[in-house]
Amino acid sequence: MARELDEDDVRVRPSRGSRPRTRDRPDHAEAVAAVVVGVDRGRYTCRLDTMADRLVAAVRGGSMRRTSVIVGDRVALVGDVSGAAGLLARIVRREERTSVLRRTPDDSDPVERPIVANADVLVIVCAVTDPPPRPGLIDRCLVAAYDGGLSPVLCLTKTDLADPAALVDLYRPLGLPVVTTRPGGDLRALLELLTNRVSVLFGHSGVGKSTLVNRLVPAADRAIGEVNAVTGRGRHTSSAAVALRLPQGGTVVDTPGVRSFGLGAVSPDRVLRAFEDLAAAAAHCQPGCQHLAPSPDCALDSAVRDGHADAARLASLRRLLGTRGASP
Incomplete structure (x- = not known):
């Protein structure tokens, strides 16, 4: 006698959408700690913590596909971490960042582009001539450093061709370290600030940044460009x-030369936090105060009049705050 068929006898291949879903995700306890040292078209070059001489190529995996990963990020890797050619590991976790250097394409764009994570020092490289210095761009880099949690250093190059005194005097009230370099000159003052720290070298094209990197890291062999004699601009x-x-x-991060530096997402209060001696006085300002111009309503002017704040420091702060409305 033939058996009656029911629904259990019908074989149906489960569709992709009918598979059971769970919120439980692997903890990747076996993941290997590393730091991202290079990014190129969706591929991340990572240096292992346990084997600093080994570089591993990786891609973002699983839930990390929508997470930003940049140079300096501390990450966790699974999969093949042998570093063999043609093999890829997967980035499954990014640790919390301690600092972020970022900028926007221009001041009207509020979307920040992160450049480097977890750096301690921002070295702003500026030539005293050929090309001529651009204090507006230096000021913008300072704002980005203060905002991102990095300690700024001003490095003046080509001091064999011009006197750096005017630039040094301009930035003295800020209290930031200023070092000078020249071809074949001593780099000990700069190295004292960089050794055993993570540093970012940043500057516009043609200031001698790649030359400086090659002197700091002789094995780097970074390409060196020339300055256009007509425009005064360097080649990237x-x-x-x-x-x-x-x-x-320590580690030094070389970055591409830039010609602009947008601060569209930086608020005055984020910059003011870096000026501890002025921030307390600014707390007495009216809500919405921009702290930009001398005004009887700005508590910073009252602090200067009463001897509780330094006039030169306030002038420097206002110059930095004004960079959002001025061309670099």
Whole structure:
């Protein structure tokens, strides 16, 4: 006698959408800690914590596909971490960032582009001539450093061709370290600030940044460009940020030369936090005060009149705050 068929006898291949879903995700306890030292078209070059000489190529995996990963990020890798050619590991976790250097394409764009994560120092590289210095761009870099949690350093190059005194005097009230370099000159003052720290070298094209990187890291072999004699602008020689190990200890990140630096997402209060001596006085300002011009309503002017704040420091702060409305 033939058996009656029911629904259990019908074989149906489950569709992709009918598979059971769970919120439980693997904890990747076996993941290997690493730091991102280079990014190129969706591929991430990572240096392992346990084997600093091994570089591993990786891609973002799983839930990390929508998470931003940049040079300097501390990440966790699974899969093949042998570093063998043609093999890829997966980035499954990004640790919380301690600092972020970022900028916007222009001041009208509020979307920030992160450049480097977890750096300690921002070295603003500026030539005293050929090309001529651009204090507006230096000021914008300072704002980005203060806003992102980095300690700024001003490095003046080509001091064999012109006197750096005017630039040094301009930035003295800010209290930031200023070092000078010249071809073949001593780099000990700069190295003292960089050794055993993560540093970012940043500046516009043609200031000698790649030359400086090659002197700091002789094995780097970074390409060197020339300055156009007509426009005074340099040729971009670095196309992406890359982290290099200093022989003395620490890491230096070389970044592409820039011609603009947008601060569209930076508010005055975020800059003011870096000026601890002025921030307390600013707390007495009216809501919405921009702290830009001398005004009887700005508590910073009252603090200067009463001797509780330095006039030169306030002038420097206002110059930095004014960079959002001025061309670099």
